[in-house]
Amino acid sequence: MNKRDRHSLIRELVQEQIIEKQEDLVRILMEKGIEVTQATISRDIKELQLIKVPSKSGGYRYNLPPEMNYDTARKLERLLRDAFISIDTQKEFVLIKTQPGNAFALGAIIDSADYEEVFGTISGDDTVLIICKGEEEALYMQRRIIAFI
Amino acid sequence: MNKRDRHSLIRELVQEQIIEKQEDLVRILMEKGIEVTQATISRDIKELQLIKVPSKSGGYRYNLPPEMNYDTARKLERLLRDAFISIDTQKEFVLIKTQPGNAFALGAIIDSADYEEVFGTISGDDTVLIICKGEEEALYMQRRIIAFI
DNA sequence: CCTAAAGAAGCATAAATATACATATCTTTT
DNA sequence: AAAAGATATGTATATTTATGCTTCTTTAGG
Structure with missing residues (x-):
């Protein structure tokens, strides 16, 4: 699993499920047999420009970057x-x-x-x-x- | 300065200038004579659903929530x-x-x-x-x- | 007016996130 | 293929953010 593939997997994951924190991604990737640390995820998130959106229901959720307005x-x-x-x-x-x-x-x-x-x-x-x-x-x-x- | 006014001020601020972290807001509000702690700003950001967007140039910036897609x-x-x-x-x-x-x-x-x-x-x-x-x-x-x- | 309930915000700290540095891996050049 | 450079990632930690608990303030009800 290279960076590019991991990135596209991460993009899918944040759309499919509610990722509340970076450790969630670490865990999910781990379950898929991909070992990464939170540090790498932090860098991935920065590169993918993912945003952490406070949700109405009180929690937080990572999301894809805002589309064009x-x-x-x-x-x-x-x-x-x-x-x-x-x-x-x-x-x-x-x-x-x-x-x-x-x-x-x-x-x-x-x-x-x-x-x-x-x-x-x-x-x-x-x-x-x-x-x-x-x-x-x-x-x-x-x-x-x-x-x- | 009540919460509502502070909130609308914060909305203006994040549009006008590059707010990289919550402490920036604490500092700017302080300069305007409004004393708040980072804890309050964190709660404000949650309520306003502001997002922290990784910018192309390498830093981060708080922004208004994404509009409807x-x-x-x-x-x-x-x-x-x-x-x-x-x-x-x-x-x-x-x-x-x-x-x-x-x-x-x-x-x-x-x-x-x-x-x-x-x-x-x-x-x-x-x-x-x-x-x-x-x-x-x-x-x-x-x-x-x-x-x- | 008094009291209870709700809301706001501080303080301290836990939790989450970013990053400096070191190391490993992959690429390009000679 | 070795050297040099670039890229990726882990480790440890600094930085940033969220929150439990407490106190103060405001609001609503009697």
């Missing part, structure tokens, strides 16, 4: 519906073609959404180039963007 | 646009009239959104009664719901 999502959705032409990936790059004059706005929204997977964007008049942190991330970003259309 | 908001928006008839408040109650058969779904979404201001909901066939925690909260909920339409 509603307004931003609405803007992105509208813009894509209006101006999207095509999307493609190559290596760690995602290239989006838009109607002329719309790419800059699209790039700005993607920037403001502050995706973990994105290294940076460059926007021209009708093209946004998203530079992701890796190939896998590029594919993931492509999927996310397509989901908006 | 995008999917929930979308569902709520669609349902309101399709089925909304009227909304009104009286005291701590908000009464929403919908097309027959839609109130239950609406109530369920409002429940799942887990609004801080809401005490509970009761849904019939074409009516949702939202019981808020007070009059002020009811007016706030009314505004929020109208904003969706």
